[in-house]
Amino acid sequence: MDPHKRLEREFFTEYGEAGRYQVHEVVGKGSYGVVGSATDTHTGEKVAIKKINDVFEHVSDATRILREVKLLRLLRHPDIVEIRHIMLPPSRREFRDIYVVFELMESDLHQVIRANDDLTPEHHQFFLYQLLRGLKYIHSANVYHRDLKPKNILANADCKLKICDFGLARVSFNDAPTAVFWTDYVATRWYRAPELCGSFFSKYTPAIDIWSIGCIFAEMLMGKPLFPGKNVVHQLDLMTDLLGTPPPETIARIRNEKARRYLNNMRKKQPVPFTQKFPNVDPLALKLLERLLAFDPKDRPSAEESLADPYFNGLSNVDREPATQAIPKLEFEFERRKLGKDDVRELIYREILEYHPQMLQEYLRGGEQTSFLYPSGVDRFKRQFAHLEEGLGKGGNGKTTPLLRHHASLPRQVTEFPSVWERVPAPKEDGDSQENDSEKETSDSVEDPENSNETVKGYYTARSLLKSASISASKCIGGNGTRPTEEELDENKLYEQ
Numbered sequence: 001m002d003p004h005k006r007l008e009r010e011f012f013t014e015y016g017e018a019g020r021y022q023v024h025e026v027v028g029k030g031s032y033g034v035v036g037s038a039t040d041t042h043t044g045e046k047v048a049i050k051k052i053n054d055v056f057e058h059v060s061d062a063t064r065i066l067r068e069v070k071l072l073r074l075l076r077h078p079d080i081v082e083i084r085h086i087m088l089p090p091s092r093r094e095f096r097d098i099y100v101v102f103e104l105m106e107s108d109l110h111q112v113i114r115a116n117d118d119l120t121p122e123h124h125q126f127f128l129y130q131l132l133r134g135l136k137y138i139h140s141a142n143v144y145h146r147d148l149k150p151k152n153i154l155a156n157a158d159c160k161l162k163i164c165d166f167g168l169a170r171v172s173f174n175d176a177p178t179a180v181f182w183t184d185y186v187a188t189r190w191y192r193a194p195e196l197c198g199s200f201f202s203k204y205t206p207a208i209d210i211w212s213i214g215c216i217f218a219e220m221l222m223g224k225p226l227f228p229g230k231n232v233v234h235q236l237d238l239m240t241d242l243l244g245t246p247p248p249e250t251i252a253r254i255r256n257e258k259a260r261r262y263l264n265n266m267r268k269k270q271p272v273p274f275t276q277k278f279p280n281v282d283p284l285a286l287k288l289l290e291r292l293l294a295f296d297p298k299d300r301p302s303a304e305e306s307l308a309d310p311y312f313n314g315l316s317n318v319d320r321e322p323a324t325q326a327i328p329k330l331e332f333e334f335e336r337r338k339l340g341k342d343d344v345r346e347l348i349y350r351e352i353l354e355y356h357p358q359m360l361q362e363y364l365r366g367g368e369q370t371s372f373l374y375p376s377g378v379d380r381f382k383r384q385f386a387h388l389e390e391g392l393g394k395g396g397n398g399k400t401t402p403l404l405r406h407h408a409s410l411p412r413q414v415t416e417f418p419s420v421w422e423r424v425p426a427p428k429e430d431g432d433s434q435e436n437d438s439e440k441e442t443s444d445s446v447e448d449p450e451n452s453n454e455t456v457k458g459y460y461t462a463r464s465l466l467k468s469a470s471i472s473a474s475k476c477i478g479g480n481g482t483r484p485t486e487e488e489l490d491e492n493k494l495y496e497q
Contacts, residue, residue, distance in 0.1 A: 020040060020041050020042050021038040021039065021040055021041065021047065021049060021101075022038055022039045022041055023036050023037070023038045023049070024036075024037045024038060024039070025037055027048070028048075028050075032050075032052055032053070033050060033051040033052050033053040033097070034050070034051050035048050035049070035050045035051075036048070036049050036050075037049075037104055040084075040101075045084075045103065046103070046104045047084060047101050047102060047103055047104055048101070048102045048103070048104045049099060049100070049101050049102075050099070050100045050101075050102065051097055051098075051099050052065060052097065052098050052099075052100065053096070053097045054096055054097065055096060055097060055098055055345075055348065056096060056341045056344060056345055059339060059340065059341055059344060062341065062344040062345070062348065063334075063339060063344055064167050064168075065098075065167075065348065066334070066344055066347050066348050066351065067166070067167070067169065067170075067332075067335075068165075068166045068167050068169070069083065069086070069100075069348065069351045070331060070332070070351055071143065071166045071169055071171075072166060073351065073354055074141070074327055074331065075137065075138060075141060075143065075166075075324075077134055077137045077138075077322070077324075079130050079131070079133050079134030079137070079161065079162060079163060080134050080137065080138070080162060080163050080164075081102065081154065081162045081163065081164040081165075082102070082103065083100055083101070083102060083355075084101045084102055084103060085100075085101040085355050086098060086099065086100050086101065086351070086352045086354075086355045087099040087100075087101070087352075088352060088353075088356050088359065089349065089352065092346075092349050093342070093345065093346075095345070095349075098348065098352065105154040105155065105156055105162065106155065106156045106157055107154070107155045107156070107157075108150065108151055108152075108153060108154050108155055109127070109150040109151075109153040109154075109155050109161060109216070109220075110149075110150035110151040110153075111155075112150075112155050113150060113219055113220060113223060114223070117223060119220065121281075121282055121285070123159060123220075124217070124220050124221060124282075124285065125285070125311065125312070125315065126159055126315075127159070127161060127217075127220060128213070128217050128220070128288075128311075129307070129312055129315055129316065130160070130161045131148075131153065131161060131163065131213055131216065131217075132213065132303045132306045132307050133303075133307065133320070133321050134161075134162075134163045135148075135163070135209055135210075135213060135303040136302075136303035136304045136307060136321055136323060137322060137323060137324055138163070138169075138209075138303075139206045139209070139302065139303055139304075140304075140323035140324050140325075140326075141171075141324050141325070141326055141327050142171055142172045142173070142326045142327060143166075143169055143170070143171050143172070143327065144169060144170050144172060144204075144206055144208060144209060145163065145166065145168075145169050145209050145212075146168045146169055146170065146208065146209070147165060147167070147168040147169075147188065147212075148163070148191060148209055148212035148213060148216065149188045149190070149191045149212065149215075149216065150216055150219060152164050152165040153216070171327050171331075171332050171335075173329050173332075189229055189231075189232070189235055190215065190225050190226075190227055190228050190229060190235075191211075191212040191215045191216065191227075192208075192211075192212070192235070193207065193208040193211035193212065193297065194211070194236065194239055194246075194295055195207075195208065195297055196208060197232045197235050197236055197239075197259070204297065205297055206302065206303075207297035207298070207300045208297070209303075210292055210297075210300045210301065210302070210303065210306070211292065211293065211297070211300065213292060213303075213306075214289060214292030214293040214300075215227060215293070217285075217288075217289055217292065218278070218289060218293070221278050221281055221285070221289075222278065226238075226242075227239055227242075233262070236259075236262070236263070239295065240263075240266065240269050240295075241269060241272070242271070242272050242277060242293075243271050243293065243295050244269050244270050244271035244272075245263065245266055245267075245268050245269045246263060246295045246296065250295060250296045251263050251264055274286040274289060274290055282311070284309075284310055284311040285311055287309075287310075287311070288306065288309045288311045291306070291309070292306065304321075304323075307321055334347055350363070
């Protein structure tokens, strides 16, 4: 039998519309489930199909998935990942797994940076432009991403980027105290704003995401992380080594007494000129980077202000940088109450129906139908996924290493580099094993500026890249991640070291 036909038979069942997808291979695996690459035979589009298994085993994980699915439905923008479809479960009240369809992407920014030592200033400018354009849209909806890092930014060979992994994102409502200050774990340490390293201020703002973007931009320029701290204290040491000791008025505003004392007792450090730290870099790029990496959050520009920086002269155009309306409070009413498993299951089911308009209309009319006219075959679907997982574990399809998830978030993933990106193998970094790896998949396009088709070193220039078509599809996988330790979560302990 044709290997593709065999794989398709093993991967899919007569489950409703699942027959429209032709499966090619398993491209990611982890404790969350399995990701398979496939082609949508109705549209010809290449997609990633992800099974998230046992969604409701832990209410906290299920709530995170609910939050992310909802945000990805509400935040539709070319620089943000997009859910193409979610398969209909067989039962409204008993399903345990969900199957989410995304557009495939070729890589992520973490891999791009490490596999390319010859990225040009045009790449740096165009990458940062896309990130800020997406962040402007996200922040205009009153959403904080809270976990921006290179691994959470998908990439294609035409240099288009997509912000992904909204598993830790939150919506801010002005009248809700929980929207002002969240105490849970946010942001991978290396990209974490100083105000998060020590719970510095009584509330935090979208400036936490701006800091992360600054760290990512610096990593593009250097080819390695800017602040690879081993713990929170080391993280602050690295920040102050570059930026200097914060002024007394900033330290005075710090809420955390131990962090405040630590900084007050720190030897006085002078800031290092960015021209020294980043030699041979466009001065306009460094001026913007200094603004993004201001120690005090009130001194950082917004995403919208950053797009108006002289660094983007000739590239930025407000007509191509849309904002959106704030997300209605009703969409996240569930955040205000304690949810049980059945509550979250019903809310996720309601989100799934957004991708099934006819069923949604029946649901809104108060229909009590809990199963559907076609056989869903979810149990068989699950067995087939298990078969593929077993084959992956035996090396039959193994293109990726297993992904250890510290929470059940929607997919993001990358595999080997295709064509344009391929330069050298990307080494595994020691720090990665400590990092908080939330993950995901993809989206579509926006009106692009008109400009030259000139290329640089076989790549597109920033202007010609903007002219390229909507992001093409190729391949995705998973990365490695572990749950943050209790010691890391209780960061106050670190100031006593």
